[in-house]
Amino acid sequence: xxxxxxxxxxxxEYSIMIIEKCKKFSDWVTSFDLNVVWLNRVFLLLLVTYxxxxxxNSIIGPFDxxxxxxALTFSFISLIAGHLVSGIVANxxxxxxxxxxxxxxxxxxxxxxxxxxxxxxxxxxVYRQLLGHLSICLLAFWxxxxxxxxxxxxWMGNLLFKQHILPVLKSRGIKFMHWNSDGVLxxxxxxxxxxxxxxxxxMVKVNGSQLDEYSPVQIDEKNGLLxxxxxxxxxxxxxxxxxxxxxxxxRHFELLEAGSERFSWLNLLQLLIPYKPxxxxxxxxxxxxxxxxxxxxxxRYRFSWPLPDGLNLSDTNHxxxxxxxxxxxxxxxxxIIGRDNKTQDIIDIExxxxxxxxxxxxxxxxxxxxLLRSFTHLLLVLRQEMDISKGSRKEQCRxxxxxxxxxxxxxxxxxxxPGDNQQAFxxxxxxxxxxxEQSLSQPATVFLRLHDxxxxxxxxxxxxxxxxxxxxxAGLLMNCTNLVIENAAFRxxxxxxxxxxxxxxxxxxxxxxVSMLSGIWRMLLMASLIRNPEEVVI
Amino acid sequence: xxxxxxxxxxxxxxxxSNMSNIDLILSNLxxxxxxxxxxxxxxPQDDAADEYMNSQFKYSLDGGKNHSYAKSNRGLNLHESVExxxxxxQLDASELKEGLTNDYLPRESHLSIISATEVGCHHPEISFxxxxxxxxxxxxxxICNTCTSHFKIDFLKGDFNPFRCWRRGNRAGRFGFVYRASxxxxxxxxxxxxxxxxxxxxxxxxxLASLRYYLSANKTGLRNVKYIKFKKIDHRLANTxxxxxxxxxxxxxxxxxxxxLKHLLPSQLMVSSHVDMLxxxxxxxxxxxxxxxxxxxxxxxxxxxxxxxxSNQSNGILSICIIHNKQEDLVKHIEPVLRQxxxxxxxxxxxxxxxxxxxxxLEEIDGNLAKKEGVSICLIxxxxxxxxxxxx
Numbered sequence: 001x002x003x004x005x006x007x008x009x010x011x012x013e014y015s016i017m018i019i020e021k022c023k024k025f026s027d028w029v030t031s032f033d034l035n036v037v038w039l040n041r042v043f044l045l046l047l048v049t050y051x052x053x054x055x056x057n058s059i060i061g062p063f064d065x066x067x068x069x070x071a072l073t074f075s076f077i078s079l080i081a082g083h084l085v086s087g088i089v090a091n092x093x094x095x096x097x098x099x100x101x102x103x104x105x106x107x108x109x110x111x112x113x114x115x116x117x118x119x120x121x122x123x124x125x126v127y128r129q130l131l132g133h134l135s136i137c138l139l140a141f142w143x144x145x146x147x148x149x150x151x152x153x154x155w156m157g158n159l160l161f162k163q164h165i166l167p168v169l170k171s172r173g174i175k176f177m178h179w180n181s182d183g184v185l186x187x188x189x190x191x192x193x194x195x196x197x198x199x200x201x202x203m204v205k206v207n208g209s210q211l212d213e214y215s216p217v218q219i220d221e222k223n224g225l226l227x228x229x230x231x232x233x234x235x236x237x238x239x240x241x242x243x244x245x246x247x248x249x250x251r252h253f254e255l256l257e258a259g260s261e262r263f264s265w266l267n268l269l270q271l272l273i274p275y276k277p278x279x280x281x282x283x284x285x286x287x288x289x290x291x292x293x294x295x296x297x298x299x300r301y302r303f304s305w306p307l308p309d310g311l312n313l314s315d316t317n318h319x320x321x322x323x324x325x326x327x328x329x330x331x332x333x334x335x336i337i338g339r340d341n342k343t344q345d346i347i348d349i350e351x352x353x354x355x356x357x358x359x360x361x362x363x364x365x366x367x368x369x370x371l372l373r374s375f376t377h378l379l380l381v382l383r384q385e386m387d388i389s390k391g392s393r394k395e396q397c398r399x400x401x402x403x404x405x406x407x408x409x410x411x412x413x414x415x416x417x418p419g420d421n422q423q424a425f426x427x428x429x430x431x432x433x434x435x436x437e438q439s440l441s442q443p444a445t446v447f448l449r450l451h452d453x454x455x456x457x458x459x460x461x462x463x464x465x466x467x468x469x470x471x472x473x474a475g476l477l478m479n480c481t482n483l484v485i486e487n488a489a490f491r492x493x494x495x496x497x498x499x500x501x502x503x504x505x506x507x508x509x510x511x512x513x514v515s516m517l518s519g520i521w522r523m524l525l526m527a528s529l530i531r532n533p534e535e536v537v538i
Numbered sequence: 539x540x541x542x543x544x545x546x547x548x549x550x551x552x553x554x555s556n557m558s559n560i561d562l563i564l565s566n567l568x569x570x571x572x573x574x575x576x577x578x579x580x581x582p583q584d585d586a587a588d589e590y591m592n593s594q595f596k597y598s599l600d601g602g603k604n605h606s607y608a609k610s611n612r613g614l615n616l617h618e619s620v621e622x623x624x625x626x627x628q629l630d631a632s633e634l635k636e637g638l639t640n641d642y643l644p645r646e647s648h649l650s651i652i653s654a655t656e657v658g659c660h661h662p663e664i665s666f667x668x669x670x671x672x673x674x675x676x677x678x679x680x681i682c683n684t685c686t687s688h689f690k691i692d693f694l695k696g697d698f699n700p701f702r703c704w705r706r707g708n709r710a711g712r713f714g715f716v717y718r719a720s721x722x723x724x725x726x727x728x729x730x731x732x733x734x735x736x737x738x739x740x741x742x743x744x745x746l747a748s749l750r751y752y753l754s755a756n757k758t759g760l761r762n763v764k765y766i767k768f769k770k771i772d773h774r775l776a777n778t779x780x781x782x783x784x785x786x787x788x789x790x791x792x793x794x795x796x797x798x799l800k801h802l803l804p805s806q807l808m809v810s811s812h813v814d815m816l817x818x819x820x821x822x823x824x825x826x827x828x829x830x831x832x833x834x835x836x837x838x839x840x841x842x843x844x845x846x847x848x849s850n851q852s853n854g855i856l857s858i859c860i861i862h863n864k865q866e867d868l869v870k871h872i873e874p875v876l877r878q879x880x881x882x883x884x885x886x887x888x889x890x891x892x893x894x895x896x897x898x899x900l901e902e903i904d905g906n907l908a909k910k911e912g913v914s915i916c917l918i919x920x921x922x923x924x925x926x927x928x929x930x
Contacts, residue, residue, distance in 0.1 A: 444599040448592070451580065455744065463746045463770045471754065474747030481580055484599055516599060 044146055060121040061113065062132035074133055075140035082144020086199075089145050106138055157248030158197035158204060160241075165249070166190050168237050169216060174230040177217040179266050180209060181328050183349040185296050188214065195252070204252055211255040215263045225301040226291055231260040262327065264308040267292075269324045271303065273376045274353045277405035280383050281398045310387075322373045323380065323429060324350065358412040366424050367417040367529055373426040374528050375408050378521060381432040385440070393440060396514050403518040407525070416468040417529060427524070427533045435524060438538055443516040446538045447484070450523040451477060457530060469530070476526055480519030487515040559730040560835055562762060563719055563781070564842045566739070569759055571846035573748045574713050578848065578923050581712055581744065584658065584704040587925070594926055649673040649925060654681075657925065658703040661685050675705065676924055682706075682851050691857040691918050693890050696899060698778035699921060705849070706922050711776030713923065715741035716902055718782040718914075721831070728831045731786070732765045740771040740902055772902045779919040781839055783832060784904050785868070785912060829875035832915060839917055840881045848923040857886040857918040861895060861903065865913045872915065 063071075082089075089096045109131070112118045120128060170190040178186045188206075195204045195211060204211040216230035238246055238253055246253070271292050272279060279290055284307050291302035325346050347369065354361075354368035361368050379401060386397035411417070427435075439446045454477055458470050527536050582591040654661075654670040661681045664670065675682050682705060689700035699714075701707045708714055720736035721728050731737065739749065746768045753759030753766075836855065844854035858876055862869050869889055877887060892900055892907040900907055904914040 444596055447599055448596060451595075455581070458747045459743045461743075463743050463768055467747075467750070467768065470743060470747035471750040474744065475751035475755065477580075478576055478748055478751065482576070485579065512599075 044142065062120060062128055062135055064128070064132075065125070066129060066132045066136075071133060071136050075136045078137040078140035079144040079147075082141035083148045084144070086145045086148020103138065103142070106135060110135075154202075154204075154248065154251045155197045155199065157245075157250070157252055158195055160245055161195060161249050161252050164241070164245075165234070165237060165252075166193060169230075169234065172233060172237075174216050174218055174233055176206075176214045177227065177263070178206075178209065178214050179263055180213055183266070183270055183324075183328055183346065185294060187217075187219070187296055202251070204255055211252065212259040212262060214256070215259040216256065219301070223302075225299065227301050227303045227305075229260055229263070229305055231256060261308055264305055265327045266324075267303065267305040268307060268380075269327060269376060270349070270353070273379050274357060274372060277375070277379060277408060278402045280379055280405070281386075281401040321428075322346075322350075322426065323376060324373075357409070360412050360415070361417055364417045368411070370424045370426040371408075371411065371417070371525065371529060374432075374525055375404070377427055377429045377432045378404065378436075378525070381429065381436045385436060392510055392513075395510055396440065396517055399510075399514040400517045400521060403514070404521040404525075407518070407522050414472055416472065425528050425532050427528045431533050435538060439517060439520045443513055443520060446520050447480075447516050447523075449538045450520060450527065450536075451481070453527060453531075453536065454523055457527075473526065476522060480522055483515045484512070484519055487512045559721075559728075559831070560838045562730055562732075562765070563717075563835060564838050565758060566717065566753075566762055566766070567781070567839065567842050567846070569752055569762075570715060570717065570739070570741075570745070570749060571843070571848050573745060573752045574923065575847040577744060577748055578713070579926065582704070582710055583713060583923055583925070584707055584709045586658070587704050587710075590652075591926070649676070657705070658707060660702050662688055672925060676849075676851070678851065680851070682922065683853070686853050686856050686920060690885065691859075693857075693859045693861075693888055693916070694894055696774065696896055698775060698780070698918065701921070704925055706920070708777040708779075708921050708923070711771075711773060712742045712744055713921070714771055714776040714778050715739060715745060716771060716775055716778070716780045716782060718784055718904065720784040720786060721828070722786045728828050734765060734767040736784070737765045738767045738769055740769045740775070742776065743770055746770070772898050774896070774899055775902050777921070779921045780903075781917040781919065782903050783835060783915040783917070784906075785828070785914070829872045832872055833875045833879050836876060836879055836881055836915075836917060839919075840879075843919045852922050853920040855881050855917045856920050857888070857916075858882050859887075859916040859918070860889045860913060861892050861900075861907060861916060862889070862913040863892040863907045864911045868913050872913070876915070 085095070089099060109118070113120060120131075123131075167190075175190065176188040176193050178188055180186075193206060193214075195206050197204055206214060216234045218228045218230045218233070220226040220228065234256060235253065238249065241249075268280075271294065272287070276290070276292055279287055282290070288306035289304060291304040294301050294303045328346050328349075350369045350372055351365050354365060354372055357372075358364075358368050382397045382401050382404075386394050386401070389397060435446075454473050458473050458477075463470065524536070524538075527533075580591065580595055582588050649672040652672050654664060654667070654672055654675050657672050657675070659670075659675065659681075661684075663681050663684075667681065670681075674680060685701070685706065691698055691700060699706070699708060702709070716739070718736075718738045718740075720731040722731045722736075723729075739746065741749070750763065750768060753763040836858065840854035844852050846852050858881065860869055860872060860876075873889065877884070895903075897908060903916060904912065906912055907914060
């Protein structure tokens with residue numbers, strides 16, 4: 001019995017080992033990037049060799065009497081051409097179908113030649129030579145195509161995506177939303193959604209736009225056309241497919257996820273910050289469930305989208321330029337001139353936003369646009385600080401967001417801003433990161449310095465010059481200072497002792513600091529409109 | 539009712555357009571004093587007070603934290619030996635004491651620990667008053683109340699502010715202002731000319747900008763602001779506070795004789811149909827009402843400025859000066875009425891011909907007086923302000 005037991009144990013161990021080896025092999029096979037292009041190459045070459053080498057030698061073929069030099073030249077040119085357009089032919093049916101038809105004609109011709117269905121020897125020499133040259137060119141063109149990047153797993157993935165993913169999305173009521181690089185939104189039905197794989201660019205495009213400009217959405221018609229993100233459903237569908245398929249569609253899902261993140265940023269920059277800035281002080285769940293009204297193709301939708309996963313502002317690429325430009329321009333693959341035009345389009349979006357926010361200041365578009373940029377950057381930096389901080393600092397950032405949002409919305413009632421004829425500036429993200437850090441560390445000092453800077457601005461020159469600006473600055477200083485003084489006021493000791501609110505002193509301190517910070521953000525926003533931020537030393 | 543005038547002049551005692559004239563002036567004076575009070579929290583009246591005001595402002599921004607005290611508390615460690623604790627506590631106590639002289643006591647600011655002489659007090663009695671603190675200068679019985687009787691304003695010498703202290707000297711030139719209002723006849727009434735050229739406030743950019751904001755921010759002010767022109771003040775007058783009542787020259791010249799005759803004849807029990815005809819043919823001017831109106835305005839201004847927002851120790855109008863250009867007759871009408879108000883004593887009442895005043899100053903008060911005949915009445919206001927604005 002002992003031997004049998006040992007034997008069984010060994011068998012069991014070997015079985016486990018074999019199963020593990022098989023599993024590893026299976027994983028290796030699954031993970032192997034099977035390049036189907038090579039299969040096609042082998043097949044086509046074999047076919048061509050059989051047809052041309054095996055059968056046409058027995059008759060007077062189209063290649064008899066061809067000038068070798070010209071045939072080689074034409075075939076070389078065709079080969080190069082085929083190689084270059086390989087990706088287009090493989091992915092664009094508008095090119096590939098005519099080519100298939102031409103090839104079919106030649107297949108037919110050569111099959112007829114093979115069975116002697118055509119008496120080629122009675123053809124005039126010119127026609128025969130023409131047919132010969134065309135045949136060689138076509139063959140060389142095909143060789144060029146198959147030697148190029150004709151097919152790849154993403155190409156196959158694109159086919160799978162169209163045939164297997166899109167129908168499921170349609171059955172679940174998911175649509176696609178397009179947020180183009182001009183900041184315009186549109187809804188695309190699944191029937192109108194035709195992704196095309198571009199091998200050279202490693203990109204999927206839909207109607208000429210990159211796939212990451214789209215995101216799947218669920219539209220709840222019963223809830224007032226509420227638009228919610230549908231990326232989770234798409235990923236859930238993806239998880240039900242075999243690994244080989246998901247590997248092939250990997251690029252598609254990457255782009256869709258990037259698109260969803262891009263939507264989060266654009267929602268934040270183009271909708272949330274301009275129109276509902278104070279909502280940025282809420283927690284992430286509340287922001288994700290709150291909706292903002294948008295008009296798409298004449299219909300009023302309610303758009304609800306979560307914040308970006310992380311407001312990682314450490315990326316230096318977008319520090320020096322307006323962040324909205326960064327997120328709208330990133331996807332556009334344009335020349336320098338095209339990029340300039342794109343920038344102008346984005347400026348137009350900003351102007352549209354400021355016109356709707358500040359109708360009374362419509363003559364000051366440059367100033368209001370720059371103000372919007374500075375404000376957007378400030379809010380992002382404050383929100384990031386709120387996300388990464390704890391305790392009082394987090395609370396100070398939260399209240400700062402609420403206060404500065406209210407101030408931003410009150411600009412329309414100011415009556416005036418520094419004019420467009422003056423040089424206007426906006427505060428970059430980089431500058432705000434530095435200023436916010438300084439202000440949170442030493443609010444009183446920064447407040448005083450800004451107070452002095454703006455007082456100097458009021459005192460400079462004659463009063464007749466920029467009267468209304470001086471008046472606005474004076475009002476700003478007066479209000480900011482009064483707010484701080486009011487909140488800095490001491491409360492009688494007996495009231496403090498009788499106060500039932502726990503941790504009262506912390507609250508008093510927070511209130512005072514917040515009032516100071518509010519003054520600082522207000523003064524910095526205003527200072528940025530009249531002075532180059534690089535010259536504002538706090 | 540924020541800008542409702544108060545003081546000696548009771549709105550109910552005034553009638554018709556005169557009421558609105560005086561109200562407009564007083565309402566604007568109220569606004570000016572409130573704006574200045576607000577600004578004085580942050581900006582010093584004297585350049586020498588810069589450091590004090592900065593510290594004071596920072597102190598308020600910090601919420602009255604006493605850094606030395608906080609430091610001493612942090613320094614104590616209960617786990618150290620008793621001896622060490624005792625030694626440290628001694629050290630902390632000395633630091634605290636030193637800190638209190640450098641920093642300020644909560645709620646009191648440091649006005650209590652700096653002396654009156656440090657803020658430039660030059661009252662003749664200061665040397666007999668011992669070590670008088672600045673905070674005691676702010677008492678209602680302090681020597682600041684009598685200072686104005688010792689120092690006189692001299693228009694001819696161009697000395698509009700003879701004080702050198704932080705409270706009245708206003709040497710930083712931030713809070714001086716000249717508020718000029720023009721009076722003209724309207725039918726048989728004298729009214730204020732409600733055009734920006736005729737109502738002008740000259741002051742520092744800071745005061746003007748803040749005043750414009752203040753006026754625009756409330757209904758009454760918004761109504762008034764359209765009648766006012768704002769102009770940066772000439773530095774010669776930047777430390778004085780003055781209301782100028784300008785009387786339009788051509789009105790006086792045209793109607794003077796007829797008006798005088800009209801008043802002379804009844805007193806001699808005489809009647810002249812010719813004079814009546816002249817009166818009907820020319821513009822009818824109730825010339826008697828002008829001195830009356832001026833007297834009423836002066837009383838109103840005095841009352842308003844005595845109760846201004848900047849300090850409760852204000853003496854109202856300190857000096858009255860009538861500047862004229864070849865208008866002795868009119869001055870004779872005005873002078874006795876203004877003197878009878880007893881707002882200022884005779885030594886503070888003066889009549890000056892325009893050519894005796896420097897052209898820059900005259901330009902600020904009434905530029906036309908240099909070229910045309912006319913009269914302007916200057917009411918020099920007490921420039922006293924509490925140090926530190928709201929803190930005290």
